[in-house]
Amino acid sequence: MAVERYEENSASKIAEILANKTESPAENVAQWLEDVHHGTLCTISNVEGIEGFPYGSIVPFAIDRDGHPYILVAEIAAHTKNLLNSSKSCLFISHPEPSGDPQSHWRASIIGNFSRIVSPSRVNELSPEKLEHSIQIPEEEEENMLVRYCQRVPQAESYLKTHNFFFWKMNNIERVRYIAGFGKICWIEGDEFIQAVSDSEIEKVKHSAVEHMNEDHEDAMITICEGIHKFKPKSIKITDLDSGGIMMASEDPKKSIYTSFNKRIKADDLRIEIVNLVKEARSKL
Numbered sequence: 482m483a484v485e486r487y488e489e490n491s492a493s494k495i496a497e498i499l500a501n502k503t504e505s506p507a508e509n510v511a512q513w514l515e516d517v518h519h520g521t522l523c524t525i526s527n528v529e530g531i532e533g534f535p536y537g538s539i540v541p542f543a544i545d546r547d548g549h550p551y552i553l554v555a556e557i558a559a560h561t562k563n564l565l566n567s568s569k570s571c572l573f574i575s576h577p578e579p580s581g582d583p584q585s586h587w588r589a590s591i592i593g594n595f596s597r598i599v600s601p602s603r604v605n606e607l608s609p610e611k612l613e614h615s616i617q618i619p620e621e622e623e624e625n626m627l628v629r630y631c632q633r634v635p636q637a638e639s640y641l642k643t644h645n646f647f648f649w650k651m652n653n654i655e656r657v658r659y660i661a662g663f664g665k666i667c668w669i670e671g672d673e674f675i676q677a678v679s680d681s682e683i684e685k686v687k688h689s690a691v692e693h694m695n696e697d698h699e700d701a702m703i704t705i706c707e708g709i710h711k712f713k714p715k716s717i718k719i720t721d722l723d724s725g726g727i728m729m730a731s732e733d734p735k736k737s738i739y740t741s742f743n744k745r746i747k748a749d750d751l752r753i754e755i756v757n758l759v760k761e762a763r764s765k766l
Contacts, residue, residue, distance in 0.1 A: 515744050551626065
């Protein structure tokens, strides 16, 4: 028995060494979260008769500026009831179009804790008990979350305020289980994963980059709107950017949009990735 356990642990350790030696598992998972827009969320059931059992269902999700997955869930949903009882959860993502043996393709389990997100205008909708376990954010931040989410799930635009939906964010990521195929398996610590998803260097250059684009390249941003988002504003400004994309706001029509780079980038890649967005937009005109 001891020999079997030793062999199992040794094989697991070898797989982890191979996974980390040949590639960056954390950066790979960050890219996978850009490639897929839905996953299977598993929460701990609080439903009468099956308390404590895992409960899983498919959910669309988006990624905030710091790399945390978040979902939009109805107040009456089973996941809401489960998360109110226990915030522990797992978001499972996998290759969207696996061919042959599905176990030969990549997959990842992001394990952590979800918290409800609440803006000041919606505080009165919740009981003190529910508010106690929520994270309160400014209205503008919630609006930006909705814009990001709708870039992936356009039909969700009306959900937040008309159907009693709330955002829930995996604000704490404990670990990520990484599987990229045979012999490429490891655990990723939560802090390591977040460092791979976000780039502190982009924060240092963000303000100068936004100022430059708004002053000298409004025409390029209008092209992005026209080609990728299918509307042509009279004027537009970048309001924010991060390693995942750029947030823009127009006055006529009054609209906010998020344009993804379709990958997580480093500060050194910022200029070329904006150029690539413009090229993509022009090809779609």
